[in-house]
Amino acid sequence: MSAADLLATPGLGAVLGALPRxxxxxxxxxxxxxxxxxxxxxxxxxxxxxxxxxxxxKAGLRAIPTGLSHGTVTAVSAGRPFEITTLRRDEETFGRxxxxxWTDDFREDAARRDFTINxxxxxxxxxxxxYFGGEAxxxxxxxxxxxxxxxxxSEDYLRVLRFFRFFxxxxxxxxxxxxxxxxxxxxxxxxxxxxxxxxSELKRIVGxxxxxxxxxxxxxxxxxxxxxxxxxxxGSVTRLVAAGAPAxxxxxxxxxxxxxxxxxxxxxxxSAAERERLVALRGGAVPAEDMDDDDLRRMLAExxxxxxxxxxxxxxxxxxELRERVRGMERPMFPLxxxxxxxxxxxxxxxxGEVLRRVRxxxxxxxxxxxxxxxxxxxxxxxxx
Numbered sequence: 001m002s003a004a005d006l007l008a009t010p011g012l013g014a015v016l017g018a019l020p021r022x023x024x025x026x027x028x029x030x031x032x033x034x035x036x037x038x039x040x041x042x043x044x045x046x047x048x049x050x051x052x053x054x055x056x057x058k059a060g061l062r063a064i065p066t067g068l069s070h071g072t073v074t075a076v077s078a079g080r081p082f083e084i085t086t087l088r089r090d091e092e093t094f095g096r097x098x099x100x101x102w103t104d105d106f107r108e109d110a111a112r113r114d115f116t117i118n119x120x121x122x123x124x125x126x127x128x129x130x131y132f133g134g135e136a137x138x139x140x141x142x143x144x145x146x147x148x149x150x151x152x153x154s155e156d157y158l159r160v161l162r163f164f165r166f167f168x169x170x171x172x173x174x175x176x177x178x179x180x181x182x183x184x185x186x187x188x189x190x191x192x193x194x195x196x197x198x199x200s201e202l203k204r205i206v207g208x209x210x211x212x213x214x215x216x217x218x219x220x221x222x223x224x225x226x227x228x229x230x231x232x233x234x235g236s237v238t239r240l241v242a243a244g245a246p247a248x249x250x251x252x253x254x255x256x257x258x259x260x261x262x263x264x265x266x267x268x269x270x271s272a273a274e275r276e277r278l279v280a281l282r283g284g285a286v287p288a289e290d291m292d293d294d295d296l297r298r299m300l301a302e303x304x305x306x307x308x309x310x311x312x313x314x315x316x317x318x319x320x321e322l323r324e325r326v327r328g329m330e331r332p333m334f335p336l337x338x339x340x341x342x343x344x345x346x347x348x349x350x351x352x353g354e355v356l357r358r359v360r361x362x363x364x365x366x367x368x369x370x371x372x373x374x375x376x377x378x379x380x381x382x383x384x385x
Contacts, residue, residue: 003122287312
């Protein structure tokens with residue numbers, strides 16, 4: 001993507017027309033320079049938040065005061081949100097929070113940002129404003145803190161994890177020595193972070209295209225086991241990448257950790273869906289190449305094909321032929337329910353479930369292929385016993 005392409009983002013022209021002093025900032029500029037697709041377009045402006053709201057209103061654009069205490073207003077243009085933040089200087093920092101004041105100095109605002117690759121601005125004419133060498137760092141694969149690395153980390157210990165997230169996406173060895181010393185020195189501060197923020201960052205790290213080097217650096221710095229004491233061999237993730245497994249954070253987490261994943265899910269406050277999938281990935285049977293179709297159907301009767309396919313990655317079963325067999329096989333569904341037992345005269349109670357389990361066992365033993373009528377006949381026979 002070029003600067004012209006980025007500036008042609010639908011709706012952006014109207015925003016820049018309303019705020020002619022605003023510049024694009026941060027991730028959108030970084031990813032444009034890296035030749036990557038840009039997801040969100042953020043802007044920075046010397047205009048105070050109230051002036052931003054007024055200017056957007058005059059231009060007929062919707063303005064949402066999403067974070068006025070931090071100077072942030074969201075403009076909606078062409079149905080798309082654009083986050084606009086007034087240039088800031090930190091007067092005092094309190095971990096992830098700071099007492100800020102507004103400034104009209106773009107360099108001063110850039111100086112309070114985390115990494116050089118995130119501290120670049122693009123003006124409406126396509127001019128790049130790079131005060132700390134972010135473009136050169138991006139080309140060289142260097143993830144470097146703006147200013148004193150130790151100070152940047154002490155201001156916000158989440159930056160320890162953000163360093164590895166950006167290294168996984170943009171960095172190359174050797175890692176910046178000052179940055180590595182700072183993140184190693186900030187390990188103790190990680191305990192004060194919320195687990196939700198830790199999981200949010202860890203998910204992005206392990207979900208990178210190839211996070212193996214970043215995970216190795218995290219391990220060497222003492223960061224990985226500070227946030228994930230269950231972590232095992234980081235090479236397990238590298239092997240998944242090499243085998244062609246999808247860049248799925250939960251799949252990679254399942255490969256990386258050992259022990260009780262229920263306890264891990266509790267500690268990281270995973271969502272119910274994340275917990276269910278992580279537990280399923282770590283337990284149960286795995287398809288094998290010598291299985292016949294009946295055995296595969298029996299497996300699919302118990303578990304979704306997606307879980308079986310992902311479990312194959314975890315267990316080192318990489319046969320594409322077997323994967324195609326699993327993908328191409330329709331999941332068999334047991335054709336009876338409790339009401340079918342009652343319809344044949346059974347009395348409601350525990351026996352209904354017991355009879356259904358026996359009939360389902362018979363159906364599975366036969367390869368899960370018996371049609372409903374045959375299963376009903378088997379049910380009738382069981383009820384006569």
